[in-house]
Amino acid sequence: MIKFQNVSFAYEKGRPVLRDLSFSIARGEAVGLIGANGAGKSTVMKLLLGLLFGEGRILVDGTEVSKANLAVIRRKLGFVLQNSDNQMFMPTVYEDMIFGPLNYGLSREETERRVDAVLARLGLTELKHRYNHKISGGEKRMAAIATVLAMEPEAILMDEPSSALDPCNRRIVINTIRDLTQTKLITSHDLDMILDTCTRVLLLSGGRLVADGPAEEILRDRALLEANRMELPLSLAGRR
Amino acid sequence: MNKMEKALYELSEMDELAARSSPIHRLHPAAKLLSTIAYIVVTVSFDKYDLSGLVPMLLWPVLLFQLSGIPVRTCFYKLRIVLPLVMAVGLFNPLFDRRIVLQLGTLAVSGGVISMLTLMLKGLLCLMASFLLMATTPIDKLCAALRMWHVPKLLVTLLLLTYRYVGVMTGELAVMTEAYHLRAPGQKGIHISAWGSFLGQLLLRSMDRAQELYASMLLRGYHEHFHYAPVRPFALKDALYAALSISAFLLLRYVHVAALLGKVIVR
Numbered sequence: 001m002i003k004f005q006n007v008s009f010a011y012e013k014g015r016p017v018l019r020d021l022s023f024s025i026a027r028g029e030a031v032g033l034i035g036a037n038g039a040g041k042s043t044v045m046k047l048l049l050g051l052l053f054g055e056g057r058i059l060v061d062g063t064e065v066s067k068a069n070l071a072v073i074r075r076k077l078g079f080v081l082q083n084s085d086n087q088m089f090m091p092t093v094y095e096d097m098i099f100g101p102l103n104y105g106l107s108r109e110e111t112e113r114r115v116d117a118v119l120a121r122l123g124l125t126e127l128k129h130r131y132n133h134k135i136s137g138g139e140k141r142m143a144a145i146a147t148v149l150a151m152e153p154e155a156i157l158m159d160e161p162s163s164a165l166d167p168c169n170r171r172i173v174i175n176t177i178r179d180l181t182q183t184k185l186i187t188s189h190d191l192d193m194i195l196d197t198c199t200r201v202l203l204l205s206g207g208r209l210v211a212d213g214p215a216e217e218i219l220r221d222r223a224l225l226e227a228n229r230m231e232l233p234l235s236l237a238g239r240r
Numbered sequence: 241m242n243k244m245e246k247a248l249y250e251l252s253e254m255d256e257l258a259a260r261s262s263p264i265h266r267l268h269p270a271a272k273l274l275s276t277i278a279y280i281v282v283t284v285s286f287d288k289y290d291l292s293g294l295v296p297m298l299l300w301p302v303l304l305f306q307l308s309g310i311p312v313r314t315c316f317y318k319l320r321i322v323l324p325l326v327m328a329v330g331l332f333n334p335l336f337d338r339r340i341v342l343q344l345g346t347l348a349v350s351g352g353v354i355s356m357l358t359l360m361l362k363g364l365l366c367l368m369a370s371f372l373l374m375a376t377t378p379i380d381k382l383c384a385a386l387r388m389w390h391v392p393k394l395l396v397t398l399l400l401l402t403y404r405y406v407g408v409m410t411g412e413l414a415v416m417t418e419a420y421h422l423r424a425p426g427q428k429g430i431h432i433s434a435w436g437s438f439l440g441q442l443l444l445r446s447m448d449r450a451q452e453l454y455a456s457m458l459l460r461g462y463h464e465h466f467h468y469a470p471v472r473p474f475a476l477k478d479a480l481y482a483a484l485s486i487s488a489f490l491l492l493r494y495v496h497v498a499a500l501l502g503k504v505i506v507r
């Protein structure tokens with residue numbers, strides 16, 4: 001469903017962030033994108049969403065990501081931003097949640113039903129009519145995830161979905177992600193979460209893809225992880 | 241909370257005031273907008289020496305405060321920064337216009353003083369009317385009303401996004417001043433040597449955030465068309481409200497209530 005073909009990208013000339021990146025993700029696959037700070041994970045997502053353009057080809061469902069196809073591409077993808085403050089722009093959580101579905105032409109009633117269903121599923125019903133500037137960072141993150149789920153996209157991209165969450169909400173997010181049948185691409189430094197939610201892992205380092213394989217395999221490879229500024233997930237390190 | 245956070249908090253509090261419920265809140269936004277515009281036009285049109293004619297115009301905001309349950313205190317508290325600026329406009333009138341127009345016992349009142357007071361009162365009334373509109377009508381309903389009147393889409397969206405953007409900018413400013421003060425304890429304000437980089441950063445940061453926010457709108461299918469919450473159809477009571485309030489303003493404008501009262505009492 002998602003295909004990168006020889007993608008390179010630089011924010012500034014002479015400082016490439018991604019070099020000749022190629023991979024593809026099948027429909028329904030759950031893929032973790034990991035790498036040190038500044039490895040280019042968020043950049044991969046932004047390229048995929050057509051927020052940035054680089055060299056090479058990116059395909060979503062066979063459609064090339066280009067200025068002309070943006071509407072089609074974005075309709076299929078739901079994106080949870082790394083910074084939820086930048087995702088929520090309406091006064092209340094509810095108003096933020098109906099924004100996407102209404103733009104895609106859903107009726108008010110249908111939208112309302114979806115919103116309530118998503119909130120119930122995430123255990124956030126209490127948050128519905130709260131003001132975005134008056135909820136905590138973690139609550140805002142949960143609400144941001146809710147706004148994206150309410151759009152029912154074909155693929156979900158999440159940039160650090162578990163950061164700022166308390167253990168309980170983290171668990172809820174993990175379980176929610178596991179229940180989603182959509183294609184998933186998730187970046188995180190929380191490797192335990194990646195292990196819990198993804199079957200496959202892409203490891204990015206210095207703008208290149210240095211590993212691509214089953215999550216169980218890559219996340220168990222202490223030498224590989226440490227060479228790339230990461231550690232074994234706690235659940236696999238055996239120091240619990 | 242630092243000053244900026246407070247300002248931000250206050251701004252977003254307008255959304256909350258507007259989300260309350262009262263007979264005024266429940267009126268159609270277009271009716272309130274119309275009535276407010278009429279009020280401002282009529283208020284401004286009073287002659288610059290017609291202080292006694294202008295005073296009865298106070299009745300309207302007082303009535304609205306009563307009916308809407310919005311505390312007068314909140315209004316003055318929120319307007320405390322702009323109010324002095326608006327009031328200062330007429331401050332020099334007494335210097336330019338020294339013609340005596342009124343003799344109260346031994347006290348001679350010059351035309352300048354009267355026109356200064358009139359101007360101040362006009363400023364106060366207009367601000368109160370705008371505040372009351374914003375405090376009883378959510379911004380997106382107001383925008384929906386403007387769209388109903390076929391105000392260009394672009395203009396309305398601009399208004400809405402500006403309103404939100406002010407929040408983004410104050411938010412960034414709050415974060416930055418806090419970060420600054422944590423590393424410059426005991427310092428009052430921001431040292432002049434840091435102003436340049438501070439302002440530059442503020443601009444870049446709020447632009448970055450505005451851009452991300454806009455991207456997040458685009459990613460959720462936004463396309464030049466904002467889906468405002470549906471506004472219920474214009475009802476009889478809305479028409480009545482608009483018609484009654486506008487006739488009241490015109491009455492106050494053309495029938496000199498103070499003089500009339502004076503006559504009645506003298507008789």
Ligand SMILES: Nc1ncnc2c1ncn2[C@@H]1O[C@H](COP(=O)(O)OP(=O)(O)OP(=O)(O)O)[C@@H](O)[C@H]1O
Nearest residue numbers: 011012017035036037038039040041042043044082
């Ligand atoms: N707007 C920008 N202009 C210039 N350089 C940028 C910009 N955004 C990111 N970069 C650089 O590009 C590189 C990759 O950034 P990116 O945000 O993709 O990293 P990341 O893997 O998501 O990191 P993190 O784990 O910290 O979120 C970094 O070296 C960063 O400094």
Ligand SMILES: [Mg+2]
Nearest residue numbers: 041042082159
């Ligand atoms: Mg990132």
